[in-house]
Amino acid sequence: MTEIRFSGFGGQGIIRCALIAGKALSLYGNKFATMTQSFGPEARGSACSSQLIVSDDRVLYPYITIPEILVSMSQEAYDKYESDLKDDGLLIIDQDLVKPKPPRGKIKSYSVPSTRFAEELGNRIIANLVMMGFFTAITKITTSEVMKKGVPGLVPDRFLELNLKAFDKGYEYGLETLKKGK
Amino acid sequence: MKKSKADPKGVLTGSHFMDGDYALAEGGLAAGCRYFGGYPITPSTETAERFSERIPYVGGVFIQMEDELGSIASLIGAVWGGKKAMTVTSGPGFSLMMENIGLACMMETPLVIANVQRGGPSTGLPTLTGQQDMMQARWGSHGDYEIIALSPDSPQECFDLTIEAFNLSETYRVPVFVMTDECIGHMHEKVVIPPAEEIELVERKWYKGPKNKYLPYKNDTDGIPFMVKVGDGYRFHTTGLTRDERGYPLLNAECQATCVSHLIDKIKDNADKIIHLKETDIDNAEILVMSYGITSRVSIKAVQEAKKTGIKVGTMQLKTVWPFPEKRIKELAGKVKAIVFPEINAGQVVLEAERVVGDKCKVVSVPHYGGWVHNPEDILNAIKEAAK
Structure with a gap:
């Protein structure tokens, strides 16, 4: 069982990240996935979070407790959620938006300029898909093919191709990062 | 009890990653619900949104009512007009529905009410979960009556049990509640929607006799009276008052005993068939x-x-x-x-x-x-x- 938190600020597509991963893993990845999200005033504007539990068996307790993976796309979200991350967990950040504290415990940390890459591809709104590509490469939670199957229907049809391009960009960057051993 | 297969128009066959609120709507549409009247309230609003988006494409009607009193009243009208009907709400809206839930029980009107429960009392916790309306579902309206209430444990069961709710409501001519909660309502999981031909539905028991002979509260051999559609030419009367077989008010202790014991016994006597554990x-x-x-x-x-x-x-x-x-x-x-x-x-x-x-x-x-x-x-x- 793996507990994952995606976090950032409202409007970055944080909820969408967990939806894409949950859909891909539960419909095409042969896993059980349960997704919950922050809801209410805290989800509007400030630190926003979506949670995903991925398991080989049915998920019984629906909320994450001590996440093994934290994805942060804003400083506020990082500051709010970093302390929850498991001591030997995995931290993935947008390096231009989050200045991490010195490493804690055995946490492994990876970073990607997801917003910058998205802007280079033409629209910062697809930063979350760059992040999802990077996330897939780093975590190896499933293949890029399976993860990409989660995207159609969760982004506007006319921007599907652009979103997949963003995913590929992040995925390739993730593979390079792993190769460099960083 | 006549059974039929679901109308493929309303059935979104396939595997979906869907939240409980949407699954309630999909269950309703698959069960043949073609009228939704409701008033948005957190954490149930997504069900209403889904209906508003989908129901026009399957030949149904969505009306956002002025409040929850109107919502449940409009359902009673839609059902007597011949439709299967559903609404969704949460705590405060559920409270507002109580009077006309009693009317639906008294008029023996089959309909489905989903309650995506949140913490109460009063406005309580709009965005957080609770299971605090369970006794209200059972006893919330005044007088003696029985209802049926189901409680799903997942988005998948929101779909499955909403279909079951419609079938039970048609079988026993009674309001049926789907008592879910905020956690499931807002939780996304895999929901498998089967092909229409695998979804078995209970058809309403329509009266086919002479137009001037219809008695809306004369029990059939199974203890459940027949229904007709308003506008089809049957002359009949129905009311919230204690009534006789014709549906006319008869305000005395004997009629009260017959009328109320029937509302209770039709559920109690069939409990073994209804209960799903x-x-x-x-x-x-x-x-x-x-x-x-x-x-x-x-x-x-x-x-x-x-x-x-x-x-x-x-x-x-x-x-x-x-x-x-x-x-x-x-x-x-x-x-x-x-x-x-x-x-x-x-x-x-x-x-x-x-x-x-x-x-x-x-x-x-x-x-x-x-x-x-x-x-x-x-x-x-x-x-x-x-x-x-």
């Missing part, structure tokens, strides 16, 4: 964990831990909470040492368990005041304590 490891269990909705899955986590310590634990998930499974619980009360009953309220349905078992075994309430689901450890501790 999921039991695991019941044989040889010394402790029985009873629960419903989201709490039943959190309970399993505690049960798994309890088993590791050697305690023999069985579980019973009440997919049907009302009518309460008295008979089955009486049977088990003589066999188990204790019943442990967690629910996200101060202890509501547990009172029924206490009433039914009497002094045959211990009943342990594991209350939670809402805002979150139980910590499985609290349920585990209750199991351990009860097993001592």
